[in-house]
Amino acid sequence: MFSLDWIYYAISWILLAWHAAWDAIGVPDGAVLGTNWAWILAIIFLVVTVRVILFPVFVKQIKSQRAMQALQPQVKALQEKHKGDRETLQKEMMELYRKEKANPLMGCLPMFLQIPVFLGLFHVLRRLDPAKVNKTLYGWTVEQFESASAAKLFTAPIAGKFGSTADELARLGANGTTVKVMAGILVLVMMGTTYLTSRQMILKTGWAEDPQQRMIQRLMLYGIPLSLLVSGAIFPIGVIIYWVTNNLFTLGQQQWVLRKYPPPPSMTAKAGTAGRSTAQPAKTVGLLGRKKPEPVPPKPAAPKVAGPKPGAKPVNPKKGGPAKRRG
Template structure:
C-alpha cells in the first residue's frame, strides 16, 4: 500500500503554513541562525492535526470515564470467572458492548497521529541538498531548496543526533552544534512525553485490571525511555513536531479533564455497624498507602460528686420511718 497520499497531505499543510507566515512578514531567512517560517510551519502542522482530532480526543476521555465506572463490575466478573479466561473475556466484551465502552479508544488518538509522524519523518529525510533540482510531493525547486537550508540555531531541521560526517557535510552543518541542539530536544521530548502520561494517570487513577495497568506503566516509563535511543535517528524537525505535540496535549488534557472530571471515587465501604471503614489509597507509582487508623468513639465521662456536695437523691440516704 502506497503512503504517498500521506506525504502529499503533510507537504501541503507544511507549505500552506510556510506561505502564510511568509506572507505576514515572518522572515524566511535565518534570524539568530533560525528559519522561523519553517519552524512555525512545523509547529502549526501540530495545531492543524490536533484541531482535526479534537473530537476523537474528547471521545477518548469519555470512554476512559466509562471504563472507570465499570471497574467494580469488571472486578466482580474476574472473581466470578477466576480460572476461566475464555468466559471472562466473553462476559467483559458483553459488558463493554452493553455499556458502550471501548477499551481501545484510549489509544486511538495516538494511533491516528502515527501516520502524520511517519509522513513528516519521511518528508524531512528527503530534505537533502543532494536531491536539489528534484520535486518533493508537490514542492517547487525553490521551496525544496529553502526547506533543505532551514535551521534551528544553525542546526539544520533535516539533521539528527546520529547524522554521519557525510550527511553533515552535505547539509553544511557543524556536528557539535547538531548534537547539542538535537540532544537537548530529545531530553525535552522525553520529559514532555512522561508528563503527558503522568497527567492523565493522576487525573484518572491507576486501572484495576492488571493488563490495563501494565499498559499505563508502559506509557509512563517505557515510551519515554525508548526515546533516548530512537531519538538519535529523528531529524530535528521531527523532534520539534513531537515536543510541540506534547505541549499541546498537556494543555488540551488539562482543559478536557476539567470539563469532564473523573467520576467520584468511593472513599470507604459501609459495614453492618453503619460506621465507615477507611480504605487504603494508591499512589502514582502503584504503591498502596496504609489506611488511616480509625478514630475510636469517646464516651463522655460523668463527673463524680465534689467533696462536701449534697447527694443527688437525698431520699435514698434518709433512715426508714419507724412503725409506731
C-alpha cells in the same frame, strides 16, 4: 502494494501552506538567531492543524476513559468470579464492554491516528537532502525544497539528526557538534514531555483495576519515554520539534478537557455513601477498634419520706419490733 504517498502529499501541503502564510505576514525566512522561523512555525502549526482535526476524537477518548473507570467495580467482580478461567473472564469482560458501550482501545486511538502524520513528516524531512535529484516530489517547487533543506534551528539543520553521518552533515553544511547538542537537548525534552502527558492523565483518572489496562498505562508512562532515548537518535530535528510541540499541546488540551469533564467520584465512595443512607448508624468505635461503653443511665433518686405532722406520734422505723411497755 499500499502506498503512503497521499500522507506525504498531505503533510507537504500543510507545511507549505503554513510557510507561505508566515512568509506573507512578514516572518523572516532568513536566519535570525541562527533560526529560520517561518519553517519552524510551519512545523509547529502542522501540530495545531492535526490536533484541531482530532479534537472530537480526543473528547471521545476522555469519555471512554470515564466509562471504563465507572465499570471497574464490575470488572473486579468478574475477576473474582472467574479467577483462574482467563478465557471465560475475557468473554464476560467483552460482553460487559459491549453492553455498556465502552471501548478499552479508545484510550490509545488519538495516538494511533497521529502515527501516520509523524511518519509522513519523518519521511518528508528525511528527503530534504541537497543531493537529491528530484526536488519537486510531493508538490514542492525547487525553491521551496532548497529553502527547507537550508532551514535551521539555532544553526542546526531541521533535516539533521543526532545520528547523522559525516557525509550527511557535509551535504547539509552543518557542524556535527552543534547538531548533536541541539538534537540531544530536544530528545531529553521530548522524553520529559512524553512522560508528563501520560502522568497527567493517570493522576486525574487513577490507575486501572484491570491488569491489561494497568499494563498499558505503565507502558505509556515509562516504556515509551525510555524508548525515545534510543529511537530519538534517528529522528530529524524537525520531527523532534513536532513531537515536543505535540506533547505541549496535549498537556494544555488535557488540562482543559479534564476541567470540563472532571473524573467522577470513586465508586467506592459512592457505595459507602449509599450504604450509610439505608443502614442503621454504626456504634462509635474508640481507639484500637474497641467499642466505647454506652453511657449508664443514672439511678432514680429515692423518694423523700415526709416527717410526722405536728402533734402526731412518731412511727417506729423498725418493722416487727416489740411494742414499748407503758409504765
